[in-house]
Structures are given as structure tokens and as C-alpha cells.
Amino acid sequence: MGSGISKARRGLLYISYNGKVQKFMFDRKATSRDIQEQLAISCGLTRLSNVILKCRGDVIAISPSMPNNTPQEPYTLEQAGYNVSANDIIASTVKEIGKQFRQAFMVEETKREVYNRVASIESRVEKDGKRLMEMEKYKLDLVELRDAIYNKQTNTLDYNRLRPAITLPNHFYCPSTEQESLISMARDIPAYNKYVLTNETKEALKTPQFDVWQWEPNEMLILLEEMYFELGLVDELDIHPATLKRFLLRVQENYRNNPFHNFRHCFCVTQMMYVLIHGCRLQEVLSKRDICVLLTACICHDLDHPGFNNTYQINSRSELAVRYNDMSPLENHHCAVSFKILSSPECNIFANLTPEEFKEVRGDMIILILATDMARHAEILDAFKQKLDNFDYSSEDHLNTLKMILIKACDISNECRPIQVSEGWVECLMEEYFHQSDQEKKECLPVAPFMDRDRVTKPTAQIGFIKYVLLPLFEALNKLYPEVEFIALESLKQALNHYERMKDFDENKKKLFAGPVMSKSGRDWYSEKQMVDEGGQ
The missing domain is CATH 3.10.20.90 (Phosphatidylinositol 3-kinase Catalytic Subunit; Chain A, domain 1)
Known part of the structure; x- marks a missing residue:
């Protein structure tokens, strides 16, 4: 050596x-x-x-x-x-200074303890008062809920009306409104470790085969926490473990219960970023601070998503579209909610960075979250492709483009997972799309064909999305990181084949059932037989 x-x-x-x-x-x-x-x-x-x-x-x-x-x-x-005379003098001087410091700190510790006890008593009194107010509020909420699900026709409570997409109010966070309470600490972290992850779970977390449907929200919080610890981000950025727990809990509370854009989607995106970090060995080319920004941006990228996309916001002239001048209104809103959470000292995982470092982290997070706007997809992908032949890891511009491509890839990576995992997400997304298109029809707004329940089918929507969005993106990333072939491309090609077979099956089924109506010739023996078998006229 x-x-x-x-x-x-x-x-x-x-x-x-x-x-x-x-x-x-x-x-x-x-x-x-x-x-x-x-x-x-x-x-x-x-x-x-x-x-x-x-x-x-x-x-x-x-x-x-x-x-x-x-x-x-x-x-x-x-x-x-x-x-040793000089050293003896220094040693005795240091010893005396240490003794005086100890005495001073003991006084401060006593003051701090008294202050904490007084604050604790005040907090308990305040909580008791709030609890009484909340009990009255809950009584009113229960009455409203009962009225909302009461079915007058059958004189019963119809629990099917509690669809996740429509139970929450149609509001956004805005500093000038009462909805700021969304960011408040509705509950605190437990005082003990509730879950322990096995080594098998920790290793599975690094693979795209990880089945996100098997985990409850509180368990997903522990898995996100594990990512920060395993990657060494807690030590590198001097993050207090309790602060990390509170930050993740606040984030979870500020995701709405939409069919698709919910906390589970946030976890999926972050877990795929964790897969790419390990699978492509990104720690070798990115700093731990960059890794932390990537992970945190994934966690925050859809905060307080209302279940209606940017097109709806702009066409309906919503409060967000007006505030952000029709420019990525949702993504700007996600950024605002993210930093509102981080502005609370008990949730600020970047508290121990210098002001200059925090300014850089904030700038990077804004760049990454704004990059998830699909309206900018072609722009960002083209910029990345132009840099591929001579990619320079020492260039800040090149690294920013890489990080934008990484978060974009993770945001739309569901089809990179096994079919039995990814197909559930297709159903969730289509439910959210159909809910939006129904609302757009009611308000006489333009309806996108891929969201219209009367025009789109699952296989046609997926085939186009995989062919023209996912494959070009991941193939470009594969040129820089060949590991992407195993991580994503193989599953994408399998998913494409799956939906093409589904499309062929649906088309054959249509032809089979459309034939009897279109023709009365002798060849259509199936038509006559089917009508007789089914009791048709």
C-alpha cells in the first residue's frame, strides 16, 4: 500500500x-x-x-x-x-478548563430539564383541551358521514358509496386557506420499534420483483426508513432518526386516498429508485447527498395530488392553475407541500446542512419534482440522448439531466415489475382517469381519448404507453447502464407481449360476437345457433 x-x-x-x-x-x-x-x-x-x-x-x-x-x-x-514540563503544564490547564465547563453545563442541563417539564405540562393541558374540541367535531363528522352514505331507497347505510377516490374534499393546500392543517402533526411516532425487517426482506427490497401490494402503509414507512439507513444517508447528512420518522409520517398523511396517486405509488417510485441505486451502482458516480435528494424527491413527488391531472387544472381554471400560471401546476404544488413539511423543525431531515447546502438541496429537489411533469417528457429525454455519447460525470448539467431521467423512469416504472404486480396499477390508473373524464364531461371540458371509458381499453392504452414512452426511455438509460436490461427492459418486453395477446384476444372476441349481427349468410351458422341457445328472437 x-x-x-x-x-x-x-x-x-x-x-x-x-x-x-x-x-x-x-x-x-x-x-x-x-x-x-x-x-x-x-x-x-x-x-x-x-x-x-x-x-x-x-x-x-x-x-x-x-x-x-x-x-x-x-x-x-x-x-x-x-x-515533560511543558506537556504537564498544558495537561493541568486543560484539566482545569474541563472542570469549569462541566460545572457550567450542569447548570444548563438543570435549566433545560425544568423548562422541558414546564413545556410538557403546558402541552398536556393544551392537548386535553383540544381533545374535548375534537370529540365534538368527530360527533358532527359521524352525523355527516351517516347522511352521506344513507340510501333513502332501501332505508339502509350503503357502504359502497365510500369509494376512495371521492371521499376526500376537492381542495388543495394553500398558505392562505384553512387547509394548512393538512401539514399539521395529526399523530406522533411510536416510542418503540413496532416492526423488525428480516434480511430476506431487506434483500428483496433491492429488486424490481418486490411485491408492493403485500405491505401496509405503516410497514412501508419502515421500509422507506431502512433505505435511508442502509444507504448511509442518516450518518452522512447527520439526520436524527426521530426526525426521519416524523418526516415520513407527515408525508404519508399528506397523500390523498386516490386510486393511483397515493402513498403506495410514492413508495413504489422510491423503491424503484432504490433498485436502480443498487443495480446500477449509482453510489460510485453520485454523492450521498445526491442520492438522498433523489430518494427524497421520489417520496415527495406527488404530495397532496388531487386525482385530477394538469390538463384538468388548466382547462377548469383551478386555483392551482391560476396560482402557477398554467405551468406544471401540480408539480409546483407538490414542491410547495414538500418544503412546507420540511419547514417544521421536527420534520426537517436537512436541518444539519449549512444554509448554502440546503439551498442547493432545495434547488435540486425542485428540478427533480418538476421533471415528473409528462408534458416535459420529450424535452428531457432528447436532452439526455444528446449527452449519451460523451457523458461527463463531472458536468453539473449532465448530472442534472441524468437525475431527471432517473426520477422520470421510476415514476412510470410499474410495467418494469412482474405482470401480477403491475397489472393492479393499470386498473387503479384507469379508475382515476375515468373519474376525471366523467367530471370533465359534466363540466363540458375537453376529454382526452385515453381517459374516456367509452373509447379506451386496457390493452390498447398499455401497448401505446410501453411502445412510445417506456421502451425509448429505458433503452436510452440502458446505453449508460447495461444493468437496466435485466432490471427493466426484460419485464417491459414481457408486458408488451402480454397486452398484445390481450388485444388480439379482445379483437377476436369482438369479431366472433359482431359476425352474427353483420351477416345473415349461411356461413354464419354460429349466429343462428347462438341466438337459439340464448333464447334470442
Whole structure:
């Protein structure tokens, strides 16, 4: 192994002590005292030994600028006695200062303890008062809920009316409205570890085969926490574990119960980023701070999503579209809610960064979350493709483009998972799309064909999306990271084949059942037989 000192800074001496010649290397940037201590230690003496160097009887001053010599003319090292008086004075002085500091801190600790006790009592009194108010509020909520699900026709409570997509009010977070309570701490973290992850779970978490449907929201919080610890982000950014727990809990509370854009989707996107970090060894080219920003942006990228996309916001002239001038209104809103959560000291996982570092982290997170707007898909993908042939990891522009492509890939990565995992997400997305298109029809707004329940089918929607959006994106990423072939492309091709077979089956089924209506010829024996079998006229 090397000495760790560059050639320009390395000094080399040959020293003779007790009749033996040995080689001594030192750093020319070190102090004279450091070099003297190293010389003493290298010859088996104590660090505080006073040593001198002689050459042909002349004393040589020990300093970083000492000239190198040869084995034929070594310097002679001699011990000139042991002097501890100065060190004894320093030691006694430090000891006295330490004693005074301890006394001062004990006073501060006592003050802090008294203050904490008083604050605790005040908090309990305040909570008791709020609890009484909340009980009255819950009574009113229960009455409203009962009225909402009451079916007058059958005189019963119809629980099917509690569809997740429509139970929450149609509001957004806005600093000027009462909805700021969405960000408040509705509940605190438990005082004990509720879950313990096995090694098998930790390893499975690094693969695209991880089945997200088998985990409850509270379990997903623990899995997200594990990602921060396993990647070394907690130590690197000096994140307090309780702060991380509170941050994740606040994020979970600020995702709505939409069919698709919900907390489980947030977890899926983050878990796929975790897969890419490990599978493509991104730690080798990105700093831990960049890794943390990527992971945190994934977690926050759809905060408080209302279940209606940007097109609806702009066409309906919603509050968000007006506020953000029709420019990525949802993504700007997700950013605003993210930093509103981080503005709370008990949730700020970046609290121990310097103001300049936090400014850079904030800028990076905004860039990444805004990149998830699909309206910018072609722009970002084209910029990435142009940089692929000469990708420069030392260029900030190149790295920003890479990070934008990574979060975009993770955001739309459901089809990179096994069919039995990904197909559930297709159903959820179509339910959210159909809910929006129904609302657009009611308000006489334009309806996108791929959202119209009367025009779109699952296989046709998926085939187009995989062919023209997913495959070009992941194939471009595969040129920079060949591991993407195994992580994503294989599953994407299988998914494409699956939906093409489904489309063929649906078309054959249509032809089979459309034939009897279109023709009465003798060839359509199926028509006559089917109508008789089914009791048709």
C-alpha cells in the first residue's frame, strides 16, 4: 500500500539508530514537531522524546525542508533527553478548563430539564383541551358521514358509496386557506420499534420483483426508513432518526386516498429508485447527498395530488392553475407541500446542512419534482440522448439531466415489475382517469381519448404507453447502464407481449360476437345457433 502522500510533498530520509539504518518518509506539509514525534516513534522511542539529527557530527535542524539523503550517508539520530514540563503544564490547564465547563453545563442541563417539564405540562393541558374540541367535531363528522352514505331507497347505510377516490374534499393546500392543517402533526411516532425487517426482506427490497401490494402503509414507512439507513444517508447528512420518522409520517398523511396517486405509488417510485441505486451502482458516480435528494424527491413527488391531472387544472381554471400560471401546476404544488413539511423543525431531515447546502438541496429537489411533469417528457429525454455519447460525470448539467431521467423512469416504472404486480396499477390508473373524464364531461371540458371509458381499453392504452414512452426511455438509460436490461427492459418486453395477446384476444372476441349481427349468410351458422341457445328472437 502507498503512503498516501503525493510525490511533490514526500520527504525521504535514511536514519541510523543503534547501528541500524532505516528509511523514514514524511510529509513536507507537516509541522517540525510532528516530524520530530514521527522520528522518535519510528525508532522505537516514546512520542515525547527529544531527538536530534546529526550529519558528520553537525546537528541538522528537524524541519519540513530537510534535504533528502542516501543510504550511504544516513543521518544519525540521537536522544537528547525527555522533557515533560511543558506537556504537564498544558495537561493541568486543560484539566482545569474541563472542570469549569462541566460545572457550567450542569447548570444548563438543570435549566433545560425544568423548562422541558414546564413545556410538557403546558402541552398536556393544551392537548386535553383540544381533545374535548375534537370529540365534538368527530360527533358532527359521524352525523355527516351517516347522511352521506344513507340510501333513502332501501332505508339502509350503503357502504359502497365510500369509494376512495371521492371521499376526500376537492381542495388543495394553500398558505392562505384553512387547509394548512393538512401539514399539521395529526399523530406522533411510536416510542418503540413496532416492526423488525428480516434480511430476506431487506434483500428483496433491492429488486424490481418486490411485491408492493403485500405491505401496509405503516410497514412501508419502515421500509422507506431502512433505505435511508442502509444507504448511509442518516450518518452522512447527520439526520436524527426521530426526525426521519416524523418526516415520513407527515408525508404519508399528506397523500390523498386516490386510486393511483397515493402513498403506495410514492413508495413504489422510491423503491424503484432504490433498485436502480443498487443495480446500477449509482453510489460510485453520485454523492450521498445526491442520492438522498433523489430518494427524497421520489417520496415527495406527488404530495397532496388531487386525482385530477394538469390538463384538468388548466382547462377548469383551478386555483392551482391560476396560482402557477398554467405551468406544471401540480408539480409546483407538490414542491410547495414538500418544503412546507420540511419547514417544521421536527420534520426537517436537512436541518444539519449549512444554509448554502440546503439551498442547493432545495434547488435540486425542485428540478427533480418538476421533471415528473409528462408534458416535459420529450424535452428531457432528447436532452439526455444528446449527452449519451460523451457523458461527463463531472458536468453539473449532465448530472442534472441524468437525475431527471432517473426520477422520470421510476415514476412510470410499474410495467418494469412482474405482470401480477403491475397489472393492479393499470386498473387503479384507469379508475382515476375515468373519474376525471366523467367530471370533465359534466363540466363540458375537453376529454382526452385515453381517459374516456367509452373509447379506451386496457390493452390498447398499455401497448401505446410501453411502445412510445417506456421502451425509448429505458433503452436510452440502458446505453449508460447495461444493468437496466435485466432490471427493466426484460419485464417491459414481457408486458408488451402480454397486452398484445390481450388485444388480439379482445379483437377476436369482438369479431366472433359482431359476425352474427353483420351477416345473415349461411356461413354464419354460429349466429343462428347462438341466438337459439340464448333464447334470442
